[in-house]
Amino acid sequence: MPQLELDAYPDSKADRQKVVEFLEAHWGSSEHGSWNSRMGFWWDDNPAATSILERGRWVHAEERLVGFGGSIPALHAWQGKPLPALYATTLCVDKRFPKAGALMFLKQRQVGEQHLIAHTTPNPRVQEALRKMGALAETQVTRHILPAGAASRLRGRSWWPAFPAEMKLVNNPLDVASLARPYQRADRVEKWITPEYLRWFCFSRVREHHFLGVVNELGVLSSYLLVTPRRIKGLRAWDVVETFTTNDDLTELHALIGRLVKEPHLLPGGALLVTAATFASDNVWTTVPALMRRSQEVCHYFLMPEQLRGAPKHTVMAEGDLGL
Known part of the structure; x- marks a missing residue:
């Protein structure tokens, strides 16, 4: 040999x-x-x-x-x-x-x-x-499924916070001039986000990616969703593969999710459902008015440098080479 x-x-x-x-x-x-x-x-x-x-x-x-x-x-x-x-x-x-x-x-x-x-x-x-x-093995997620568009009236349409009047909704990462900061929390390992990264990710050769963000009058981004199309029992869905906010609470982020739920045609082609798969470190979807929730197995594994073993890790579906 x-x-x-x-x-x-x-x-x-x-x-x-x-x-x-x-x-x-x-x-x-x-x-x-x-x-x-x-x-x-x-x-x-x-x-x-x-x-x-x-x-x-x-x-x-x-x-x-x-x-x-x-x-x-x-x-x-x-x-x-x-x-x-x-x-x-x-x-x-x-x-x-x-x-x-x-x-x-x-x-x-x-x-x-x-x-x-x-x-x-x-x-x-x-x-x-x-x-x-x-x-580090992250192998369990909770899949949240919400009716979208007209069907969202049947379950919690009024639950969502109002979108902040002083902020602007954008659906193109080219509209982002900068971020309030490139991470959500400093006390955990998570993705480092820049405008350049968002533009790169959204132009993947492998999977269709969409972006919805909240910016101020200067184009400073404070919250966003990364979304990809999905089929659930033949029904077209928007699958949120990452949520991000630099705010201290979830009000703005929930308002942004609510806009997608109530107006799924904000993204090309629309959808009948909005879904998200969340790891244990993610509490964004815990209280949203989901039609159903179910457990699902995934296979996210992380080899951590010695100095970071045991550090809190915030994991999202849009991590690793998935969709790249």
């Missing part, structure tokens, strides 16, 4: 072509556009990529590529400062060289000393490996 050589993926034009050919040989063409296009989104368009150089790892056997695991640069927040993070993506291994995957995984221990690493699309074998590595 040839000796396996693990290296940092260097990411030149020729390197990308080599990886594209490897992925197409093992997985076929990407169902979400070309692999080249997706890599350009991860590493060329991504605003976090200028400050985080890690792009992933690859494994060769006698100069033949036999394994690749990508890393999408990201920023999280901790105690009011940006925290470098990586979103693991596209782990592909030649079946004739299964040890290539183990080599890349073991390397993550070293990379994880400096970076939070998120795995949100791992297969069952990878999930088991992550548990053995001591990853």
Whole structure:
């Protein structure tokens, strides 16, 4: 058996072509556009990529590529400062060289000393490996389902707070000049948000993303929703994959959700339902007048740097490589 050589993926034009050919040989063409296009989104368009150089790892056997695991640069927040993070993506291994995957995984221990690493699309074998590595496992969410539009009158239409008259509703992240601050709370690990990040996320090559935000007269953003279309028993729904507010209470954020519930055509195509899946750290949807709630399994795993193990973690569905 040839000796396996693990290296940092260097990411030149020729390197990308080599990886594209490897992925197409093992997985076929990407169902979400070309692999080249997706890599350009991860590493060329991504605003976090200028400050985080890690792009992933690859494994060769006698100069033949036999394994690749990508890393999408990201920023999280901790105690009011940006925290470098990586979103693991596209782990592909030649079946004739299964040890290539183990080599890349073991390397993550070293990379994880400096970076939070998120795995949100791992297969069952990878999930088991992550548990053995001591990853924070966020595997249960509550799915909230609300009727939208005219049907919202049947359940709690009047519950929602009034939208603040002095603020403006926007549905394009290009209308955001700045944020009140780039995080919600300083006492937990959560995503670091900038206008550049919102624009990047909303122009994903993989999944349709929409944005609803609340700004003041200067374009300063205080609350927002990130939304993607979903089907529930054949019915079109708006699925809220992230909520964010810098306010001390939830009034403005609930007013924003209420606008989407009552006016689902604020986003293209409209919907009959509004849904959200929330982790234990998220209390935004606890009191909203949902038609039903149910438990659901997900697979968000986080390898935390040693100094952050045990720190409170605020997790959202729009995290990791989901939708990217």
